[in-house]
Amino acid sequence: MEFIELKNVFKVYENGVTALADANLSISKGEFVFIIGESGSGKSTLTKLLYREEKPTKGSVFVGGINVGKLKNGNVYKLRRKIGVVFQDFKLLPKLTVYENIAYPLESYGMKSSDIRDKVLRAVERVGLKDKLKSYPNQLSGGEQQRVCIARAIVNEPSLIICDEPTGDLDPKMSREIMDVIETINKDMLSTVIMATHDKDIVNRMKKRVVCVHDGVIVSDKEKGSYIQNENS
Amino acid sequence: MKILRIIKKSIKDAFKSVFRNFSLSMASISCTAVTLILVAIALLVTYNVRNITSDIENVLTIVTFVDANATEGDIADIKDVIENMDNVSSVEYNSKEEIMEQMSEDEDMKEILDVLDTSPIQSAFVVSVKDVRKIDSTAKKLKEIEKVTRVKYGETLVKKLVSMFDVIKNGCIIAVIGLIIVTAFLITNTIKITIFSRRNEINIMRLVGTSNIVIKLPFLIEGFILGVIGSIIPILLTIYGYAFLYDYIGGKLFTELIVLVKPSDIVYLTSLVLLIVGGVVGMFGSTHAVRRFLKI
């Protein structure tokens, strides 16, 4: 079994919207995969199924051999500790400094503060934010905030990093820098990266595997794909 | 160690939250305080009523007069029967002679007795009952015993008083339970609002893999803190207020017969009860809020 497997997955929300229909997908360890498609096509839903923010209505989702849909509520945290999630809106805690934001997950696991310090500094080094540790999120630019979010996502060295439109609110230059950071993490830490995006430039430039979703259906899945190519198919 | 670190952080967070939502916390604390004051009053009344009731019960007796020509054998038989009755706690026999002797120690009584031709004094059993509520049927049974001429237990008033106290006591118990539920409800709502204002934070905690118990813990502690702080004023009022009241009315109600419980005998226990009720109810209220709100 691959690291990530979706088998005949349907997701129907309570309001009756079918966000994902009969999705099949397998992703190996260490891969970098884009999930593309227009707004409302079901990209976020697909990622949410992976970190068990949503449960599949039908079919099964496996992450690292675990049947995520069957996971009990009380055990979801165990899965989340192995997955780092990066969002478009960063989801940082405004009252905490950069350091505290990144340390937050580890603190909540009850880790020793000296260990936390080591891990936070390592993560900060990867995203390049060393001189901003004492700043608060509202004192940072969008790109810097996204770096903090990424640092928080990788601080526990997860085997899977899920990004949902990480560059959605950033200008092209910042977007490129963020993508470089994520690509380096994918290479250096050997973490699997799954990124939902509709940023054509990035997808076309990076030459990675591209899975295209249209109206909840996976319509194409290509190695070294690009946005244009997928739109034509 | 890990658990200690988590608990330490939760306590810190709980205190932070109490102060951050200061006005809300104050509202919840004052409501808790008010209800706990009522709980304290109800508890003190209950203690006192119970005490008074048992005092009265102890002095309530049925005097059972025995026929003048009863033999010593008859007396022993009667005593046996009485002792084996259900509601009887103790029986004491006073013979005619003993009563006369007691009376003649009193100079005035002696004169009266000397004047009389035949003595009106009869031998009698003084029967104490266990439960004053059943005193009627016990008296009836006593009267049915052979050689018993009549029984006397005039205290219908006392009986009424005792049953009135029963009503007060039960009313207080119901009030206490009701108030505790109200307190829990108030704290539940406070914590709900705290949780609501921290929903963003909680969502992030869940996303980054914080376990449910760690998410819940600060709220439980916050509920506990609110409950305990809410019990402080009621406790002070119990300790100082009850002592003041006790001294003010001289430790008794209307008559020497109704003696109040000494402050030192009940205020500390009552305070402990208030503290525990405040803390436990606070935690219970917050557990409820957390469960409903976090769906975890």
Ligand SMILES: Nc1ncnc2c1ncn2[C@@H]1O[C@H](COP(=O)(O)OP(=O)(O)O)[C@@H](O)[C@H]1O
């Ligand atoms: N929690 C939800 N409840 C109901 N419908 C939802 C919910 N989340 C998403 N949807 C619907 O599901 C579809 C797919 O949404 P989403 O996965 O967010 O798409 P994308 O991320 O590609 O923009 C949309 O039609 C959206 O309205």
Ligand SMILES: [Mg+2]
């Ligand atoms: Mg989306």
